Amino acid sequence: AQRVTQPEKLLSVFKGAPVELKCNYSYSGSPELFWYVQYSRQRLQLLLRHISRESIKGFTADLNKGETSFHLKKPFAQEEDSAMYYCALRGNSGYALNFGKGTSLLVTP
């Protein structure tokens, strides 16, 4: 069975501080992992995926198969990073996404 766990409902950090949003998954095969972001009053949009290994808006995420984690990190948080972040998994048997419950990130000045 697929499962995505985001243990933190809310994460509050000061501007300029490092931020890490945790995501753990369970899946028996080789999953694809994604981070989606939803800014206030906007639709869900893709932030990054582990296959591309890219940095978007200063965020990075490394897939750690040993720890089954895909934590999202940014060294210096900005106020405009305040949003809802969802970790998602796509198994290799299909193309639907399985979302975690989301973490609300609040960056305060």
Next chain:
Amino acid sequence: GAVVSQHPSWVICKSGTSVKIECRSLDFQATTMFWYRQFPKQSLMLMATSNEGSKATYEQGVEKDKFLINHASLTLSTLTVTSAHPEDSSFYICSASMGAPGSYNEQFFGPGTRLTVL
């Protein structure tokens, strides 16, 4: 590019009536569309996956006779909530992707539709 729209953005209806929600890909052809449901402060739960011209695949626990999905064209999918009840009140979100089913193709999300059943 890759914009997905939903109509209506919100709807209020009486218990027992049916409500249709449209999902359109505005500037691309969507081979596959997905319907999600989101309860307040909770995650998106996949309801069904639909491929153009074929029957939708529903997730376990989702009543296909209650949530009718039609994907008649490459740019339009509809979700009809039949005989709606207050417990069907939720935020319904669609997403669309292009390309061959099974391969990775980014999902582009619609803005969602807020359904309130009185």
